[in-house]
Amino acid sequence: MTVSKVLVVGAGQMGAGIAQVSAVAGLDVVMIDIADEFVARGMAGIAKGLGRLVDKGRMEAADRDAALARIVTGTDMAAGADADLFIEAAPESMDLKRDLFARAAATLRSDAIIATNTSSLSVTALAAAVSDPGRFVGIHFFNPVPLMALVEVVRGAETSEETMAAARAFAEKVGKTPITVTDAPGFVVNRILFPMINEAAQAYADGVASAADIDTGLKLGANFPMGPLALADLVGLDTTKAILETLERELDDAKYRPAAVLGELVAAGKLGRKSGAGFYEYGK
Numbered sequence: 001m002t003v004s005k006v007l008v009v010g011a012g013q014m015g016a017g018i019a020q021v022s023a024v025a026g027l028d029v030v031m032i033d034i035a036d037e038f039v040a041r042g043m044a045g046i047a048k049g050l051g052r053l054v055d056k057g058r059m060e061a062a063d064r065d066a067a068l069a070r071i072v073t074g075t076d077m078a079a080g081a082d083a084d085l086f087i088e089a090a091p092e093s094m095d096l097k098r099d100l101f102a103r104a105a106a107t108l109r110s111d112a113i114i115a116t117n118t119s120s121l122s123v124t125a126l127a128a129a130v131s132d133p134g135r136f137v138g139i140h141f142f143n144p145v146p147l148m149a150l151v152e153v154v155r156g157a158e159t160s161e162e163t164m165a166a167a168r169a170f171a172e173k174v175g176k177t178p179i180t181v182t183d184a185p186g187f188v189v190n191r192i193l194f195p196m197i198n199e200a201a202q203a204y205a206d207g208v209a210s211a212a213d214i215d216t217g218l219k220l221g222a223n224f225p226m227g228p229l230a231l232a233d234l235v236g237l238d239t240t241k242a243i244l245e246t247l248e249r250e251l252d253d254a255k256y257r258p259a260a261v262l263g264e265l266v267a268a269g270k271l272g273r274k275s276g277a278g279f280y281e282y283g284k
């Protein structure tokens with residue numbers, strides 16, 4: 001199966017990014033959300049992102065216009081009934097996502113691929129919402145989608161080889177590098193990244209060094225583009241804590257337990273960049 005048309009459900013941070021890279025790659029896109037205002041906000045974000053590329057001379061205005069023209073929007077899945085690939089980028093709720101997959105399976109062709117962008121839910125459990133889980137797969141993009149080069153292609157227990165191959169080919173078509181991952185908590189990146197952030201938080205709490213010195217240490221000593229505490233502030237300390245709690249619960253291992261300092265900062269309303277303070281202070 002070669003994907004030439006994509007139905008993206010959810011026009012938020014991730015859905016709009018997926019729609020953008022798909023349209024830029026020449027695919028036809030239908031992007032839907034529950035209300036026109038959310039679709040409009042997603043489209044405005046895409047137009048702004050592509051506009052910036054034009055301003056910087058990295059994209060021709062005509063190519064931007066062509067990409068935008070390839071995106072059709074709406075609030076009804078039926079607008080994308082003939083899509084080859086359905087990608088769900090709705091909120092992280094098992095029940096909400098399962099309902100969307102059951103509707104997608106009833107709306108799309110029987111050979112269309114059904115994918116989730118979930119960060120933390122089991123792909124196998126989500127696949128149970130469709131009668132043919134062989135065509136169900138995780139396609140996990142990273143935020144911000146237009147800038148991040150990785151896609152984790154997640155194999156559920158019953159995902160077919162054909163579906164895996166089509167998902168990998170789609171990721172490459174939209175300019176990303178896919179890695180193949182088993183359906184395990186945190187997949188590859190979050191399982192390794194968040195314990196490292198947690199260790200940085202604990203080192204900070206233990207007074208090993210200041211936040212700035214911990215981050216400088218990892219930037220210059222390990223060649224990271226950004227220090228772990230600055231990254232935690234960017235992700236959001238509430239989200240960081242929630243991801244660690246999920247890893248601890250699902251992998252049943254106390255080594256993932258969030259450092260107490262994360263809970264203290266969250267309780268104080270210091271959620272990172274989005275609240276103006278976290279490990280660092282940010283001008284509002």
Ligand code: NAD
Pocket residue numbers: 009010011012013014015032033034038088089090091092093096100117118119120140141142143
């Ligand atoms: P978001 O809140 O920015 O966007 C979600 C969108 O889904 C909203 O516009 C909302 O109106 C819409 N929506 C809600 N119910 C819907 C429904 N029934 N039908 C269609 N649309 C509906 O969230 P996000 O950050 O884009 O995350 C979306 C998914 O991507 C989640 O599963 C999340 O775990 C995953 N993810 C997020 C990130 C990240 O860094 N934000 C990274 C990778 C994966």
